[in-house]
Amino acid sequence: MAIERTLSIIKPDATTRNLTGKINAKFEDAGLRIVAQKRIQLTKAQAGEFYKVHAERPFYDELTTFMASAPVVVQVLEGESAIAKNREVMGATNPADAAPGTIRAEFAESVGENSVHGSDAPETAKEEIAYFFSGLELVG
Numbered sequence: 001m002a003i004e005r006t007l008s009i010i011k012p013d014a015t016t017r018n019l020t021g022k023i024n025a026k027f028e029d030a031g032l033r034i035v036a037q038k039r040i041q042l043t044k045a046q047a048g049e050f051y052k053v054h055a056e057r058p059f060y061d062e063l064t065t066f067m068a069s070a071p072v073v074v075q076v077l078e079g080e081s082a083i084a085k086n087r088e089v090m091g092a093t094n095p096a097d098a099a100p101g102t103i104r105a106e107f108a109e110s111v112g113e114n115s116v117h118g119s120d121a122p123e124t125a126k127e128e129i130a131y132f133f134s135g136l137e138l139v140g
């Protein structure tokens with residue numbers, strides 16, 4: 001096992017319901033360390049660039065409108081196998097399928113408004129972290 005970093009986003013449905021602290025507690029309880037974090041308001045264009053891999057999907061417009069609808073908290077999580085561990089802590093994309101105790105099972109409202117995003121692989125984690133953070137902001 002290796003120490004990894006992954007990009008996490010606490011989405012508008014969660015920030016507007018004041019759930020940032022409860023979600024961060026889930027990460028920390030699972031052994032993930034928040035090594036960078038900021039609360040920002042994305043434009044629809046910035047959300048569109050971040051999610052460009054989904055540009056042809058029918059939900060792309062809904063997804064990017066939602067991500068720009070209120071502040072998000074972007075963060076870098078670090079730990080042993082952080083990418084897979086974060087995906088475990090988040091639970092399945094659709095909260096109806098998410099295991100009990102996961103963030104999405106407890107907090108998500110729908111497949112679209114599902115409270116959190118996490119990188120899915122080492123290469124995407126690297127790209128997604130670089131989209132939001134400079135090296136100077138990653139203090140370990």
Ligand code: CMP
Nearest residue numbers: 059062063093111112113114116117118
């Ligand atoms: P996320 O992990 O951020 O990656 C892409 C996002 O697209 C996903 O979480 C969901 O929020 C969203 N998404 C996936 N499928 C659908 C769908 N059928 N309808 C709306 N949004 C979706």
